Amino acid sequence: MRHVHWVKNLKELIRRTSTDLPADVEGSIRRALKHEARNSHASWVLGTILENAALARKQGVPLCQDTGTMIFHFGVPVGFDTNALLASTRDAVALATRDGYLRQNTVDAITGASFATNVAPSSPVVSFQQGARKTVDVRLILKGGGSENMGHQYSLPDTDLDAGRDLEGVRRCVLDAAWRAQGNGCAPGVLGVCIGGDRSTGYWHSKEQFLRRLNDRSEVTVLARLEERIMRDARRLGIGPMGLGGRTTLLGVKVGAVSRVPASYFVTVSYMCWAFRRRGVLLGPEGGVQRWMY
Amino acid sequence: MMKVLEYPFTEASVRALTAGQTVSFSGRIFTGRDRLHRHLFDGGHSPVDFHNGVIFHCGPIVQQVNGAWKVLSAGPTTSIREEPYMARIIEKHRVRMVIGKGGMGEMTREACRRFGCVYLQAVGGAGAVLARCVEKVNGVFLLKEFGAAEALWDFQVRDFHAMVAIDTRGRSVYRKVESASRRALTTVLRESGFARHI
Ligand code: SF4
Numbered sequence: 010m011r012h013v014h015w016v017k018n019l020k021e022l023i024r025r026t027s028t029d030l031p032a033d034v035e036g037s038i039r040r041a042l043k044h045e046a047r048n049s050h051a052s053w054v055l056g057t058i059l060e061n062a063a064l065a066r067k068q069g070v071p072l073c074q075d076t077g078t079m080i081f082h083f084g085v086p087v088g089f090d091t092n093a094l095l096a097s098t099r100d101a102v103a104l105a106t107r108d109g110y111l112r113q114n115t116v117d118a119i120t121g122a123s124f125a126t127n128v129a130p131s132s133p134v135v136s137f138q139q140g141a142r143k144t145v146d147v148r149l150i151l152k153g154g155g156s157e158n159m160g161h162q163y164s165l166p167d168t169d170l171d172a173g174r175d176l177e178g179v180r181r182c183v184l185d186a187a188w189r190a191q192g193n194g195c196a197p198g199v200l201g202v203c204i205g206g207d208r209s210t211g212y213w214h215s216k217e218q219f220l221r222r223l224n225d226r227s228e229v230t231v232l233a234r235l236e237e238r239i240m241r242d243a244r245r246l247g248i249g250p251m252g253l254g255g256r257t258t259l260l261g262v263k264v265g266a267v268s269r270v271p272a273s274y275f276v277t278v279s280y281m282c283w284a285f286r287r288r289g290v291l292l293g294p295e296g297g298v299q300r301w302m303y
Numbered sequence: 304m305m306k307v308l309e310y311p312f313t314e315a316s317v318r319a320l321t322a323g324q325t326v327s328f329s330g331r332i333f334t335g336r337d338r339l340h341r342h343l344f345d346g347g348h349s350p351v352d353f354h355n356g357v358i359f360h361c362g363p364i365v366q367q368v369n370g371a372w373k374v375l376s377a378g379p380t381t382s383i384r385e386e387p388y389m390a391r392i393i394e395k396h397r398v399r400m401v402i403g404k405g406g407m408g409e410m411t412r413e414a415c416r417r418f419g420c421v422y423l424q425a426v427g428g429a430g431a432v433l434a435r436c437v438e439k440v441n442g443v444f445l446l447k448e449f450g451a452a453e454a455l456w457d458f459q460v461r462d463f464h465a466m467v468a469i470d471t472r473g474r475s476v477y478r479k480v481e482s483a484s485r486r487a488l489t490t491v492l493r494e495s496g497f498a499r500h501i
Pocket residue numbers: 073074075076077152153154155156157193194195282283284378379380427428429
């Protein structure tokens with residue numbers, strides 16, 4: 010395995026993720042703009058967002074200065090050397106930081122001291138999954154802190170929300186999370202929702218929903234219907250882009266479900282801002298690019 | 304309609320602004336985040352004169368190219384984190400404008416009313432567009448102490464756009480949206496539930 014090769018292409022993945030908003034996200038913002046009144050706050054915000062996306066892509070600069078938590082999902086062949094892959098990933102992060110595609114954005118939890126390269130304990134975040142495959146599937150999400158702060162976890166039943174242990178209860182939790190967030194996670198955002206799990210897997214799977222394309226449809230019919238219903242409801246909240254009012258409060262809701270123990274029924278909601286930075290790449294056994302994704 | 308503001312600002316000129324107006328101006332802004340606010344709040348030395356000036360809640364991405372600073376991305380950061388410090392800073396330094404995202408709390412709203420300051424919302428995440436407004440980096444302070452993202456940057460900006468979200472009469476766009484959306488949420492939740500019994 011040639012280290013430099015991997016580092017180069019992983020760094021390119023970071024560059025693309027930070028500077029180039031995916032087409033599905035940009036398309037949904039463009040469609041949203043058509044539904045907002047002319048000269049409204051909402052159209053001003055959405056127009057600026059689209060201008061920003063185009064400018065960042067053209068100039069190759071980060072869309073947003075908060076380049077957030079770097080979350081890498083790797084799918085690797087059975088027996089693949091994940092230690093070497095992790096080392097390459099860390100080097101790629103350090104180089105991308107040096108070149109201004111990532112902000113120096115990682116600090117010591119206690120002292121607040123900055124890690125100059127963004128490489129630190131639990132940074133970047135990585136997960137490896139082995140499977141019957143020949144290539145390495147890499148997906149990267151950059152998740153900004155402002156949006157991360159808007160996540161919520163509910164333990165059902167929740168009497169304040171009148172949310173029982175059923176899908177209506179889930180709907181109530183998700184709408185509550187959307188309301189609490191107002192514009193503070195840089196609305197319009199996307200909600201990733203996980204039903205079930207324990208507290209930690211709930212958050213993990215809620216964020217895995219962000220790997221889905223905005224225009225896909227859940228394979229689970231009832232969840233697909235739930236997603237549509239929540240989107241319809243959210244349009245009526247009137248929170249709008251940046252919480253300044255308008256029709257576009259959310260760009261999407263993606264709901265997944267995993268198992269749970271009978272005693273717990275968690276509904277976990279993660280918020281992704283409009284600067285939804287998600288890219289992927291398929292790398293061959295020697296680290297060469299086979300295909301870019303999203 | 305975008306209102307073009309004269310720079311430098313005066314107390315009278317910011318008192319003439321109304322929540323909901325979008326404005327544009329060219330002039331100087333100082334960035335500051337958590338570390339700077341804490342520092343000023345604690346009575347720390349201020350390396351610049353904030354009087355009649357602008358504080359921008361922002362931790363930019365900057366690069367040094369041949370000795371000169373280049374701003375790559377410079378959108379607003381969440382302002383509410385500075386709520387414990389902001390009112391005292393406005394009072395002491397007579398800052399006329401605070402720019403950030405997400406709004407601020409009661410103490411800041413009251414300080415805006417009393418001392419003549421407005422809070423503006425810039426478009427969150429619009430780092431590239433706002434960086435393009437920076438014509439020149441006049442200087443940087445507290446860089447070594449706080450790091451690049453937390454340092455005090457002195458930017459010369461041109462055609463910087465933002466929206467007045469909290470004005471000097473205590474009006475707040477966020478409060479209006481928040482209470483209207485609360486009512487809408489109640490209605491939406493009252494309607495027939497989603498497949499309660501499947
Ligand atoms: S929430 Fe997202 S768009 Fe907003 S500042 Fe953070 S990373 Fe940028």
